Structures are given as structure tokens and as C-alpha cells.
Amino acid sequence: MWNETLLNEIDITGPAPESEPARQFYYMKKCREWADAEKERCGRPLTYLAETLGCQMNAKDSEKMTAILEYIGYVPGGEHEKKDGKSIDADFVLYNTCTVRENANQKIYGHLGFLKNQKEKHPSMKIALCGCMMQEEDEIEKIKKSYPFVNLVFGTFNIYKLAELLYEEIRSNKRVIDVWDKAKDIVEDLPGKRVYSFKTGVNIMYGCNNFCSYCIVPYVRGRERSRRPEDIIAEIRDLVSDGVTEVMLLGQNVNSYGKTFGAEAVPNPDADSAAFADLLRKVNEIEGLRRIRFMTSHPKDLSDELIDAMATCDKVCDHLHLPLQSGSSDILRKMNRKYDKESYLSLVDKIRARVPDIALTTDIIVGFPGETEEDFAETLDVVDRVGYDSAYTFIYSKRTGTPAARYPDEVPDDVVKDRFDRLLSLIHDKSESIFASRVGKTYEALIEEINDHDPSMVTARLSNNALVHLPGDSSLIGKYVDVVLKESRGFYYIGEKV
Ligand code: 5AD
Ligand code: SF4
Numbered sequence: 001m002w003n004e005t006l007l008n009e010i011d012i013t014g015p016a017p018e019s020e021p022a023r024q025f026y027y028m029k030k031c032r033e034w035a036d037a038e039k040e041r042c043g044r045p046l047t048y049l050a051e052t053l054g055c056q057m058n059a060k061d062s063e064k065m066t067a068i069l070e071y072i073g074y075v076p077g078g079e080h081e082k083k084d085g086k087s088i089d090a091d092f093v094l095y096n097t098c099t100v101r102e103n104a105n106q107k108i109y110g111h112l113g114f115l116k117n118q119k120e121k122h123p124s125m126k127i128a129l130c131g132c133m134m135q136e137e138d139e140i141e142k143i144k145k146s147y148p149f150v151n152l153v154f155g156t157f158n159i160y161k162l163a164e165l166l167y168e169e170i171r172s173n174k175r176v177i178d179v180w181d182k183a184k185d186i187v188e189d190l191p192g193k194r195v196y197s198f199k200t201g202v203n204i205m206y207g208c209n210n211f212c213s214y215c216i217v218p219y220v221r222g223r224e225r226s227r228r229p230e231d232i233i234a235e236i237r238d239l240v241s242d243g244v245t246e247v248m249l250l251g252q253n254v255n256s257y258g259k260t261f262g263a264e265a266v267p268n269p270d271a272d273s274a275a276f277a278d279l280l281r282k283v284n285e286i287e288g289l290r291r292i293r294f295m296t297s298h299p300k301d302l303s304d305e306l307i308d309a310m311a312t313c314d315k316v317c318d319h320l321h322l323p324l325q326s327g328s329s330d331i332l333r334k335m336n337r338k339y340d341k342e343s344y345l346s347l348v349d350k351i352r353a354r355v356p357d358i359a360l361t362t363d364i365i366v367g368f369p370g371e372t373e374e375d376f377a378e379t380l381d382v383v384d385r386v387g388y389d390s391a392y393t394f395i396y397s398k399r400t401g402t403p404a405a406r407y408p409d410e411v412p413d414d415v416v417k418d419r420f421d422r423l424l425s426l427i428h429d430k431s432e433s434i435f436a437s438r439v440g441k442t443y444e445a446l447i448e449e450i451n452d453h454d455p456s457m458v459t460a461r462l463s464n465n466a467l468v469h470l471p472g473d474s475s476l477i478g479k480y481v482d483v484v485l486k487e488s489r490g491f492y493y494i495g496e497k498v
Helices: 004-009 022-042 056-072 102-121 137-146 159-172 217-221 229-241 275-284 304-312 329-334 341-354 373-386 413-436
Strands: 047-052 079-082 085-088 092-097 126-131 152-154 176-178 199-203 246-250 291-295 319-321 359-366 390-395 442-450 457-462 467-471 480-488 492-497
Touching (some): 004 022, 022 056, 022 159, 047 056, 056 092, 056 126, 056 159, 056 199, 085 102, 092 102, 102 126, 126 159, 152 159, 159 176, 199 229, 229 246, 246 275, 275 291, 275 304, 304 341, 329 341, 329 373, 341 373, 359 373, 359 413, 373 413, 467 480
Parallel strands (some): 047 092, 092 126, 126 152, 152 176, 199 246, 359 390, 467 492
Antiparallel strands (some): 480 492
């Protein structure tokens, strides 16, 4: 497990160690030496700005990278809101990119245009791009050709090497591009920086083997590989002793946890459908931990053992994110989802029978190639029958290299837009009535932060993931309190401590 004493013992007068994580400790220290000199020269600490797009996995990766930057000596800052707009003068700007939909890529190019201008005013600014979009060859070519002011480019498999790559850039004074096409090792024992002191994500597996026909994730995050349960438990125990009471177990598809282990994705001969449920039970036994969440579950292999673990483990939260994608069995087949409308609905019934108060959330794609009005009506029907607490809705985005990119019968934009609006309005109506049905009841809530809009209020989260705002101050942050829900405001509650 990460500890600063280990790092302090590393000798940086000789060559870099070959083994990890010692090698990264060496480069972090080398960079720190450089940063100390820079600090002296500028008369102020160096600043960093980290922007994260995309999912929880990226958020977790960013926590790891910002911890490395802070160890080196960078402090958060370098962004200024001014009357005539935003300006950036950070010494290090990191963009952790997403590529799941095309508009995420467009966003990055928009940011780069702005950063080019900012860097002209602050030539010592280093710009780094990493994450999923950097795993795409075409994008790398574009950056090489048209964005020469970008200093560092790396992908999803080598984020732990940030210090080594930065050191190479400092040493050579040349742009460093290092993107791997697959995982070489899983290096975990590096510093971590948490956005919240009391909750954090914990990676339990990386990659995805499902190859849903629309999805680029398996190509940019590689094959599925799980971490050993004993390593996960040890990490969570350490986090708990450092004040964490809520963990979110992270994986692209947690239900296939344990099928392959390690960076080489070695098949596990003992793999069975209960592996994730077993892990949940073990995590549930960790003393001092109060809440366990997990993300994401694929409906095709959500086991009975998992439902049983959710029903019986007291720390597992009353929330399940269960991506539907489409309610049409025909579209689901074309999406390569490996379940159909009926099996999804019976899974929901099975879960609700064991965990009656569970809040279900989902992801839905509108406008997949060939989606007819009848197909879309099936999606509306599932939304109506399930009643989700909330749903993330996406307009289908064609991703080059995925099978669906070659499918015929693209749905015209105006039709997609109309369906999207109808879907949103049904989701809103349903979730409004679900939220309203809980008013008057009392729930345990974890106070997370001071309310964004009203400093006399705090924002808390219920086990079912709903947010509640209540009167309170910063002394409550990180505490669990019983809250009565006084009023539903559609997607959140106004409550009071009881
Ligand atoms: N177009 C639109 N939405 C997509 N998603 C994944 N790939 C695409 C795509 N090509 C959505 C899915 C997934 C969520 C993370 O992003 O709904 O569950
Ligand atoms: Fe993409 Fe499907 Fe894997 Fe989710 S399960 S990351 S949608 S391929």
C-alpha cells in the first residue's frame, strides 16, 4: 500500500529502478526536485488544473494522477473567472478525455483551441492529454499534426506513469507521446487523492469484453482483467482507517468480476457466477465501512447470488444502476446485449421481490440504426413499467471501428430528437412520482458538502442515491444523520434532521 516513507527511501542519484511502483516513486522524486527549483525561480508554487470527462473510471484515474502531481509539488489553481470570460495560466493542464460519444471528442478540440491561446500568454504551461480518446490512432495523428503545443499524450493503460512521462518531457524538452495498445501491468500502490475524505471509488476490474455493437470502450480500455480480492480488501481496509466510510466498487461490468486476473487477463479456472457476490460479502464485513456501492452491472449476467448478497448485506446500498439501452428485443440483439425485453423485466421483478425499496437507474440510447417507432415504443413501455429513479439518456453516436458504425438505416436527426424529447418527458414524469412517494419518510443520509446555492444548507445522499438538501453547517460533513424528507423537488428532496 502507498506510503510516503517508502518513497522517501528511494535513491535518485543513480539510475531508475526497473520494478514498479519503485520506478514511479523515483520519477516522482526527480520531478519534485525540478518543481522545487521552478518554485524557487518563480517565487510561487507551480499550479495544476485537471479536467475530467466521462465516467467514474476516469474520475478515479484523475484522482490517481492529481495525487502524483501534488506529490511532485503542484498545487490546484491556475484558472480565473473574469468579467470578460475565463482565463487559464496553470503550469500544468491535464485533460482526461472520454470518447464514448463523438461530441466528447469535439469538446476536447474546443478546449484545445482555447488553451492554445492561453499558452501563448503563458508559454511555460504544459498541456497533457490522456484517457480514452487518446487510444484512438486517428485522434493521435490529428493532435500530432495540428496541435504541436500539446506536451504530453498518453492513454488509459499507463496513467500511473505520469511522473516518468513528465520527467522525460522536462529532460528532453520535447513532446512525449506514449500510448499503449494494451495493459502491461496493474500498478496500484501509488498515492491517491480523494475529492471527498469520506468516500471514494475503488477499481475492482478494468476493461470490458462485452463488445456491445455501438460501444468503443472495449477498444480503448482493453480486455477485462480483475484485481485479486485480497488486494481490493486490503485497499478498502486502508481507506477505512484513513476515514473513508463509503466505497464505490468500479468496473465496466462488475458482474463478470473474477473471470480473468492480472494485467495479462489470465483466465481464472475457478471463476463462477458468484465471484462478485462473494466479493461484496467480504467487503461488507470490513469494520468501520458503512456503505458499499458498485457500478456498472450488465443485465445479462446479474446472478441470483448477487441479488441475494444485495438483499442480505446491510452495507450494500439500495441502488442498482442497470443499463437498459433499448426496450426492443430486436434492437437489443443488434446491440449485442445478450438479453431481451422480457428477461430484463423479469430480472427487475426478481430484484424488487428481494430488495423492495431499491432505486433503479439506467442508461438508454435513442436512435440506434434501424430503430423503428415500434422499437422505440418498446423502450417507452419498459420505462413505464420499471419506473426508474433517474435515467441517463443518450442520442446514438456512431463510433468508427465499432460494428454498428456499418449498420444501415440510420435514424434521421429530427426523428431522433422527437423520440429523445418524448423519452425524457416520460422519465421525468415517472421519477417525479417515485420521488414524491417517499416524502414524509425518514432515511439515513450521508452529509457530503455545503449546498452550492445556499451556504446555510448541506447536501446529503441517501442509500438509494437520491440527494437531499437540509439546514446544516460544515461540522456535519462526512456524518450520517437521519433525515425526514419534507418536500420533493422532482430530482432531489428538501429535508430536515430528525
Ligand atoms: N452512442 C450513444 N451512447 C453510447 N453509450 C455507449 N456508447 C454509445 C454510443 N456509441 C452509452 C451507453 C452506456 C453509457 C456509458 O454510454 O448507454 O451505458
Ligand atoms: Fe460498452 Fe457494453 Fe462494455 Fe458497457 S458493457 S462498456 S456498453 S461494451
